[in-house]
Structure formats: structure tokens, C-alpha cells
Amino acid sequence: MIFKIAFKNVWRNKVRSLIVIVAITLGLAGGLFTVSVITGMVDQKVRSGINNEVSHIQVHNPEFLKNFESRYSIPGSDSIAGIISKMPAVKAICLRTRITGMAASPNSAGGVQIIGVNPEMEKEVFSLYSGIPDSAGGFFIGSRKNQVVIGWKLADKLKVRLKSKVILRFQNSDGDLNEAAFSVNGIFHSSNTIFDETNVFVKKGDLDMITGNDNGIQEIALILDDVEKVPVIETMLQSRFPALLVQNWMEIRPDMGMITTAISIEVYVILGIILFALAFGIVNTMLMIVFERTRELGMLMAVGMSKSRVFRMIMLETIFLTLIGGIIGIGLSTALIAIFHRHGIDLSAFSKGLGAFGFDPKIYPFIKTKLYIHLSFMIVLTGILSAVMPARKALLLKPVEAIRVE
């Protein structure tokens, strides 16, 4: 009964109700869309970071991580790899040799991490190779010796092209200085400029041939079938291999983990500010409504409507107003986000800046389901909170006086 009256009351002054509803709708749609763009950007960054640079979990000799000295390799890496690859949820695994060194061309030089890989294994875990267009070579095409795959940024810096010579200088795992000429086989583009400037890939076999010894395996990288299983597998691995250090992607790249946390906080701050502003508008409008209808409310009470019913009626009116706007707003933004998610938003005008921080210039906005659920609660809460004050005002009316108000 009260429901019906409250609902009908909402439509008594259509213009007024529509203004509030439109404000809520547009506020939420705008806010959610902004949030979806931010979420899309960060999610893409994290995903490309995982797929191109870090994988889900990495295993090292704890000593290696201190200064990246290649003499601290993983003892018995082959048997360890055999055990890991048989573990549940492990989709792929690759073994890498890592040596700190310098890449030089006749024009310039720069410090790099030399990553010695087995190309086939590497491709199972990292998708960096798939981002190399045919015009930029490939990931170890052909069987020639001493090929290197470098990032576009390093190629720029060294002023080298495909098939150019690049000199790699490094200490092998025994500490001897080595130097060898490599030919550029492919140029990758990871969307993280720093990564592209400081990492080069060579075949492990070539490295060992040059140094004349087995440089060992410094890094085991694995990818799981589901990112959610990372914590479980991480703990399993760590207890199975206590002498090694097992790290998940957030530990390896704290900036990636932190940006995820930072953004999820920012998202709620944005929505919070918007809902706060909306709540203020709603309270304002409902207070006006109560004042305007003082006489009518007095009359209702005078003919026997209980105060609690009046209270509930005003509460319900406010909540209806909020919910209608909320539902339309969420609906509208869902549609908008879906459209833009399919086509992507091109931000290439800013892409140089974005790339430096590991962002993709094309953004596919989306919103986590969890956020929708939280937001629904937040909207209902906003409705209830902003209903209390006007409803209380109505409660405090004295019927005898209220009837006399003009």
C-alpha cells in the first residue's frame, strides 16, 4: 500500500523527479564509463606485463636476485623443471639463462639483460614473439648461429635494423669477460619502453658456445591456466623447493601489483565523490518536496496516517527515485562500455607517454562484475542515507501546525 502511494508520489511532479533521475543516470553513467576506461587501461597493462615480461610465477636462486650475477644459477634445474611441469594448473614452463651485459653498435651502447632461451619453450610461456610483425623479423627464424632479438627502443638507441650487427659484452657465469657479434633477427615491441630498451634475447646454445661453458639456468618462468591459482601454486612450489625463491608477478614487478591496488582505490574514490554529490542533490530535492508538501503531509496525519507510515512513505519515495536513476544509469553505462569494449578507444595521440609506463595505446574499457555488485550496494546505501534527513523532517511535523501552512 505504502509502496504504491510512494511510487505514485514520485510521478506527481514529473519534471522534478526526472531532473533527479537524469542527474543520477548521467552521473553514474559518466562515472562508470570513466572507471571502465581506467580499469581497462590497467588490466591491459598488467596482462601485457604478465604475457610479455614476467609470466605468473618465477623461480630463482635467492642469491641471483641480489645483484643478478649469473654465477648464482638454479642447481638441478632440469629435474626441477620436470617436477614443476607435472604440477596441476601449470600450463607451460620455460628455462632461461640470464646475464647482465652491454649491447653496443658502432653508434652507441647500453646496458642490457641478456636472456638466453630455448625459443620453442619460451613461446609456450611468453607471447612477446606474437607481437613481432613480419616486417620486424621474428623470434629466431632460421637456424643461423648468433642471432639476437631486441626491443624497438634499443634498436632505436643503437641505430640498428634487422640483420645489423650488435656486439654483446658480458661476464659468463665463471666471471670471464666475453664479447661476440650477433645479428638482429627480430625487433619486438612490448608496450613497455623500459623493457624494450633493456632486454635482449639470444639462444642459450649460442651463449654457451661463446663462453665455452654451461652458463646454467638462472630463471624458471611458468604460466598457469588461471591467474587466480597463483597464490596456491606459489605456496606449493615454495614448500617443495625451500632452497629456491618462488615469486609471483606482483612480487617481481611491485609497480604492477601496486598500480592494480592504487587504481582499485581510485575507482572507489571517484564513484564515492560522484555518489556524494548525487546524495546532496537528492537530499536537497527531497527536503524541498517535504517543505512544499507540509500541508498535505499534515492533512494525511490529521486524518489518521501514522507517523511511521509517513516516515516510510518519504523514505520509499527517495529510494525509488535513487533506484530508478541507478538502474537506468547502470544500464546506460553497461551498453556504452559494451560498445566501446568491442571497438576500443584509440589513445595513440598520447601513446608515447602511455607506452613508457607500459600502457597500450588502444584501450578496451570494461568493468569488473565485483564493482557492479559493490556499486549497487553503494547506490542503495546512498538512497537510504539521503532519505533519512527528509523523512525525519516529515516526522517532526506537527499536524495541527502543518495544516495551517500555506
Next chain:
Amino acid sequence: MRDIRLAWRNIWRNKRRTMLTAASIFLAIFLALIVRSLQIGWFDHLTDIVVQSYTGHIQVHKKGYWDDRDINNSMVYNDSVAGVVKATDNVDKIVPRLEYFALSSFGKQTKGVMLAGTDPGKENALTKLSAKVVKGRYLEAKGNGILVSQGLASFLGLKTGDTLVLLGQGFHGVSAAGKYPVIGLVHFPSPVLDNQMVYMNLGTAQEFFNAEDRITSLSITLKNPDKINTTQADLKSKIDAGKFEIMRWDEMMIEVVQQLKVKTAGGKIIIAILYMIVGFGVFGTVIMMTNERTREFGVIVSVGMQKSKLAIILVLEMIMIGLTGLVSGVASAIPIMLYFKINPIHIWGSMAQAFISYGIEPLMPLALKPDFIVTNVVTVLIIVSVTCIYPVRRIFKLKVAEALHK
């Protein structure tokens, strides 16, 4: 004058309504100012860090140096060049630097480093390098002692008092080699810098690279950073633009600037959404005010008041209410902005770690500048004037007979 008095009395006839309308305008300006102040404060904070930690406001290089930072792109620096730059209006401090890549070697360890030769006194005036010394002492104008960044020193196993061997390529391909005593260790929050910097005084670096009287860059700070464009143009007219490039910090740090631009664009969108919401809030109250007073308008017009005069009074009322809201909003926002400008918000926890890893101090100062306050006040005034259209139209369309029966 009489109109103003009438309007003034009108708004206080119904205090509640006036306060509600003023409150919605108060909220509009208050929220907008605080959010904007946060955004601008953050932008300025990052700008200061870039300018003060490294680039200065303007740099002079040999033409083409910035794209290809090679020792062969260095330029001759002597008292006459320094004199011309110093004599330019608005130039505050200048720092000549000679920077190039070299290999450092200590014991069995070798690592690529960035070797910076600089004027110890001038460098300290710009970047406060001496405050970053954590062990030993700061550079001296004479002598060949060097400063090594902490990350690099720990990689090499280096202490103050040890001697570091530097190897590299000097000017015109001459091979460079030398032994230098480590007089101090410096710490940089950014790991990129902390793992690769070596400082020595300019003369020693010129000798090492066999680049007598040459520098790679001349950093300039300005007395008034807002006049950067004029000063840049001044310098261009004084220095042969065919031989030198005169770049603003934002032209050099394109990636940082674009990242900031993306962030600013996002911030403006959020402000726009906020304005839309509060705009609807103000509009809603105005509509209700008009509806409530339709009968009153009818009475006044029927006793002979001109509609145009009534409209003027109504607009005056709106201006008064608007100003009340604006003045109180600005007056409450300014102390808050001022407080957090002087005592920046400390970012805590994991987020602070992420900032430090980017070399950013984890502080969030608010900005307080007249220009953005004016812009936002004007925006709110525009919103208020737009909402005036509704009641004014209602007055001109008013049918006295109908209005009287409301």
C-alpha cells in the same frame, strides 16, 4: 537600487529555500575546487621533481644531441657561452654537464654506468646532490674523487676509499680509461638512477673523455618558470639556432608530459561529471522554487508589476543566492587547500613504495592558485545563469488567471 532591495528581502522571506539553493551551489564550488586542487597539486609536484632532479627548466645542447645522446654530439663550453646565457633575462642558475656511458670495473665485477661530469657547486644548487650523499663526502671542484650511486656500489662491492676503474669511448672515438678514488656514495630513490650513476667534476670528466672544454648539456633554471616560453625565445635569438637546440623540459621529457596529460584529461572528465551532477541539483531547486512561487508571481503581475521587472528581480535573487554559495564555498575551500599545500598529504603503505620506485616523493600537496579558482567560480556562475533561464521563461509565459488559482 529598489530592485536590489526587493530581491534581497525576497530571498530572506523563505530562508529555508534560500539556504537549500545556496547549499547546492556551495557544494558545487567546494567539491570542484578541492578535486581540482588535488589534481593540479599532483601535476606541479611531478613537474618540480622532473625539473629539480635532473633537467632544469631549459637545456642547451648541440643540435641533434637530445635525439642521439652521444659524446660526439657535445659542444664547446667556455666563459663567453656562459656569459651570453647568464645575461639573458629570467635565467637563474646554469649547470654545465658532460654525460656519457662508460664501463665501470671493480674486482671481478663490471657494469655499464652513466658518467656525469658536472660543476659540483652549480649541480648542488640545482639538484641538491650533496643532500643525497649517504657515505663519505660530496664532490670537490678540484681533484679526481668520484661519487658512486649506492645500488651500483653494492653491486660492485665498492666502499668509499676504494678505487674504481672506468673504461669507455671518448670524444671522436678515442678510448678512455682511468682510475678514480671513490669519495662518497649517493642514494637516489629511483632504482634506475641508483644502479647506474657516477659523478665526477667537469674537468676530470673532460679529461677522461678527451673532450677538452666540451659539455653535452647546459641546464638552466628560471627565476619565474611561468615565463619559460619568452626566455626560450630570447635564448634562441641570442644563440645560433642552426648549431644549438634550446629545449624546454617538457620538450625533453615528452613521455612524462604525455603521461601527465592523460591524467589531467581524466581529471577534467571527472570534474565535468561533477559539474553536471551539481548543475542538475541547482536546477532542481530552482524549478521547485519557481513552482512554489507561481501563485505569488500571478498576484504580483495582476496588481500591475511588469513581467520584465519581475524577471530582473528574480535574476537578482539568483545572483545573490549564487554569490552566497560561491563566497562561502571558496572561503571554506581555501583554508583546506592552503593547509595541505603547506603540509602535503603523506601517501602511506604499498602505494608510497610504488612512488618511491619511480623516484617520486610519496607526497600529495594541494595547489592553491588564483587561476583555477577563477575558472571554477566562472563555471559555477555560468551554471547558475543557465538555470535562471527556466524561471524567467516561466514568468514571461505566465497566465495570470491560471496562476492565481494555483
